[in-house]
Amino acid sequence: MEGVLVLSTKGRVFTNAVFGPVARTLVRAGVSPDAVTVTGTVLTVGVALWLLPTGHFVAGPLAITLVVLFDSVDGLMARTLGRSTRWGAFLDSTLDRVSDAAIFSGILLWAIDRDETAVLATALACLVLGSVVPYARARAEGLGLTASGGIAERADRLFVALAAVFAVGLGAPVIVLVVALALLALASLYTVGQRTGTVYRQTRADAQEAR
Template identity: 50%
Template sequence: MLNVLRPVVTRVLTPLGRALASRGVSPDVITAIGALGVVASALVFYPAGHLFAGSLVITFFVLADLLDGVLARLTGKPSTWGAFLDSTLDRLGDAAIFSGLILYFVLKDEPEIVLAAVALFCLAAGALVSYAKARAEGLGMEANVGIAERGERIAVILVAAGLSGLGVPYILAAGLWLLAAASGVTVVQRMVHVYRQAVVR
């Protein structure tokens, strides 16, 4: 769903990409900076309870996930290694975001264990969503289906956490439960999709 916004964001980031390309900045450097920024922000801001500030800073670094692609196209240096690095560090960033929220729930004066467990489920289900697609492609099939791809998952959790940090009640819990359900459905959708391809073969 959020893929429709990608061309717009790409156009916005293109001037910055040109400036970086003119200075010889590698797309891999942008990928690494973005991932490290997400990890550090999530593990510093969220456990401390700074949900709004954390979500803003994480969003800034998440944009590097698009900027590295823009830079790679402008420099004519898209590579298999770059794609692998980007996907691998995406998983690291996702893990940091949900780990930060889990720590936030556990470290509160009155720990919210249920929500910590839901966040843990979201982390595991999100990893399964990505793994199902990667494994299918490794077997010569595709699994690019589902209602909760990575972009949607990250958008939901960042918006929910950010609004919660602004004092909107129950929004973070609602976002986590919604995300848990959507991620679980997406895992099943991808499994069914791959099964149908395998049976046809």
């Protein structure tokens, strides 16, 4: 889950400065980047499904953010070793989906317990559409096309969702979370549309060239 919350060059510099020594220490100890990837996912899932459903909306986002930031160590380790494998990229991307699902499922379970229908509906929409966004890209790439970009990249979705949860934990009304999740769902839907349009234009161009 390399750089999930690293949204700028300054953020990457900060991550390298803070976790670079940790990455080098783990490499010297013989720990593999894959082990860090799996461990980070397990911790994220555990924290998300433990703290969020029980309403720990301050401790939960903070703990998840720390785990996700630490999980950027796997990418730093790969660069330290001088090898970034296709297997590592596949594992990282696949487990990212598991972590994302756990976070939104945690919010969803809290909404069910508190009978917060609006949060339930918007969290479910984020959970479903959040899985379609990366699928659209992966399916396009599997066909030899490109479908990257969009306004709802993974880092953006997680940052907004966790920030809204944290705000509610500090006393903001639940409507803040509802609005944030609704906007995320709409952004995800728009991103799917963007990627679909990109693929359509590429296939149309291919068809015209074939004539």
